[in-house]
Amino acid sequence: MAYNLNARLRRARHDDRGFSLIFIGIGFMALLSASMLAIDVGMFMNARAQAQNAADAGAHAGAVALALNSFTDHTANGPAVKGAMNASKLNKVSGKAPAIAPADVTFPWDADSGQFDLVEVKVYRTKARDNAIDTLIGQFFKHPTADIAATARAIAAPANAENCVMPLTIPDKWIDNTCLAPPCSWNTLSTFEMYDSKGNALPKPDSYVPPGQPNPTGYTVDADKGRQLVLKNNNQNKIAPSMYNPWDLPGSVGGSAYSDNISGCNSNLVKVGDNMTPENGNMVGPTSQGINDLLLKDSGAKWDLSCNCVVGSAYGSSPRIRVVPLYDPVAYAKGQQSGKSQPVLNVVNYMGFFIEGMDGAGQVTGRITPILGKKVGNGPSTAGSFARAIMMVK
Numbered sequence: 001m002a003y004n005l006n007a008r009l010r011r012a013r014h015d016d017r018g019f020s021l022i023f024i025g026i027g028f029m030a031l032l033s034a035s036m037l038a039i040d041v042g043m044f045m046n047a048r049a050q051a052q053n054a055a056d057a058g059a060h061a062g063a064v065a066l067a068l069n070s071f072t073d074h075t076a077n078g079p080a081v082k083g084a085m086n087a088s089k090l091n092k093v094s095g096k097a098p099a100i101a102p103a104d105v106t107f108p109w110d111a112d113s114g115q116f117d118l119v120e121v122k123v124y125r126t127k128a129r130d131n132a133i134d135t136l137i138g139q140f141f142k143h144p145t146a147d148i149a150a151t152a153r154a155i156a157a158p159a160n161a162e163n164c165v166m167p168l169t170i171p172d173k174w175i176d177n178t179c180l181a182p183p184c185s186w187n188t189l190s191t192f193e194m195y196d197s198k199g200n201a202l203p204k205p206d207s208y209v210p211p212g213q214p215n216p217t218g219y220t221v222d223a224d225k226g227r228q229l230v231l232k233n234n235n236q237n238k239i240a241p242s243m244y245n246p247w248d249l250p251g252s253v254g255g256s257a258y259s260d261n262i263s264g265c266n267s268n269l270v271k272v273g274d275n276m277t278p279e280n281g282n283m284v285g286p287t288s289q290g291i292n293d294l295l296l297k298d299s300g301a302k303w304d305l306s307c308n309c310v311v312g313s314a315y316g317s318s319p320r321i322r323v324v325p326l327y328d329p330v331a332y333a334k335g336q337q338s339g340k341s342q343p344v345l346n347v348v349n350y351m352g353f354f355i356e357g358m359d360g361a362g363q364v365t366g367r368i369t370p371i372l373g374k375k376v377g378n379g380p381s382t383a384g385s386f387a388r389a390i391m392m393v394k
Contacts, residue, residue, distance in 0.1 A: 043094065051123055051150035058123065063119045066107075067370060067372060071117075081102050099125065104124075108120055113157060113383050118155050156389075159372070159382075160376060161270065161272065163270065165266070173217055191238050192240070210384070211385045229241060232244070244364070247279050250268040258283060262286075291358040294322075300314060303356060320355045324353045326351055327346055328348045
């Protein structure tokens, strides 16, 4: 019996049949650890992408608020900072809103445009902000959490192109040097004068500086938002803020197309520098038809003087906010002086215009309001543009 027991013990000592279970157990633990590590890495990569989305959304919202609400208000309670923070927090990072404070929304200087038109947003899920992301395998290596952060930049760049523009145009704003009782000051009743009745140059003519040049004189959001203009059909003899010239959008000719382009959107792109083809004939009737159709699309919208904005619209942005192209008054005046049969309408800028109404004489009443636009080409920003193009830059 003793012999058999000793023999069995010697055989068991050299028997390796049970080691497979040990190897399986070790392999299972390694596989589990690798799986947990892969889950951690995947979770961090997903969280990083979500954090970038949150930062992008915040920067974009901040730039939109900069363009449409206030270009100069960079305070913690201003629309740009508030808009950026709210948009970022709506984008969850691993199931929770990222941390973002007013100091995380900044407005860097843009050397291209010479303005503070950049919005930089930083969002965090970090230990320092008390919202770090929990790990799975990292807990076994004394790393129970991981930090995730992201940065984004957007720009409210000066726009140089628009679509859905109105088929009527007015002159850009100028400096009035020819009033009857100096000191002169431009107003909505001013007329642009470079020549006397005989076509001779005035000793001190009115002056105009277009966007893209130092100290442009045109309409700006800060100076002109909420200004009311009453526009009437131009007799083609005066250059005045109160006079509009009908023109043919690309691919559109005649009263019916003209009216449709007022009440609807012509998607053709109109760029700074384009020449507008004047519409022949009296367009008071088609203008009235187009404006009335436009008013019916959003009849509850109105201009509120307390906020200097549109209220009561059935849309996020009222269709009654239209883009009016602005022409160069100098080119117009020179065309008249040289005897051209049609007015020279050269696009130099754009203006947002909320249509309030129209009377029986064809006079269109509206308020100047901010608008967004587009930037085409790779050239420098056109400083002084009224419209702003929102773009991500980082």
